[in-house]
Amino acid sequence: MNGSFWQHFRRNYSSEQSFGVNFWLSFANNCLNCVHNLPQNMSKKKGLSFEEKRTRMLELFHEKKEPFLLKELEKLGPKLKGVVMQSVKEIVQSLVADDLVETDKIGSSTYFWSFPSKALNSKLQRIEDLKAKIADTKQKTLIIDAELKKVEAQSVYKMRDSALYKEDWLGLKELDTSGRLREYEVIGDHLQIDMNWFDNEIIDKYLK
Structure with a gap:
């Protein structure tokens, strides 16, 4: 409580008989003021988005540059990258699906790994794939335009x-x-x- 509250308390409630309704109303009011004046940064921190978790887990692979078991990643994710253990498996699987992380089963254990060169090669390959799709789309567009011109020419009443x-x-x-x-x-x-x-x-x- 602040100093003004205690000054008010000593001035108006100097005996046990004074602890009545007025006292408790003043007490409650000062408690509410204290709560309202709490720092804003004490509010709950916003969690990471799915993409942020993916980025952090991929960084972990690139920084460590070694294979991991899933249970090892579930320990390192929260400790080093702030990714909760419950999300690690889903995140790693999504990275594998996007060909950013490699995986292989050796004996009874499944290992996961990714090196910076792997990510670069994946991005370069994706760029080449997109270029091929763009070229294919352009070619199809030219064919469609030619067909439309034929139809338009045939439909013109001479x-x-x-x-x-x-x-x-x-x-x-x-x-x-x-x-x-x-x-x-x-x-x-x-x-x-x-x-x-x-x-x-x-x-x-x-x-x-």
Whole structure:
């Protein structure tokens, strides 16, 4: 309790008869103040994430550079890397699955090990695998694009194949045969023409 509390106690509660309701209310209030003023760093420390545990266990292998039994790792993990014993087996198995830790059974015992060069080679191999996948994806994309262009070309309705042109309903065939028909390629769907382009290329050139 702080000094002000004891001063208050001596001033107002100098006899046994004074230990009534008021005393205990003051006592409880000062206790609560003490609890509220506890340092924040006394709160429970946050545990390690799964990836942090993996990193620390892999560091242990690289620092020691020797094979271990699982029971040895379950002792060293908590002691050297702060990884709880209950998590060690799962972490080691995940590292083995990702080819970052090697394992082999010798007699009746299973050993685990990993050297820095192993991790480097695994990363380099993963980079090469990713490059191969990227190249394969690019090749497939080119093939798909080519197929799409074929489909689009086949689905375009050609003007000269239409009855409107062949029977010359609007005079397009006559203009074409006399060399007065102009064709333009524009971006957009049917009749969805950019008006700025239409003004510049059609109105300004032919209708003014």
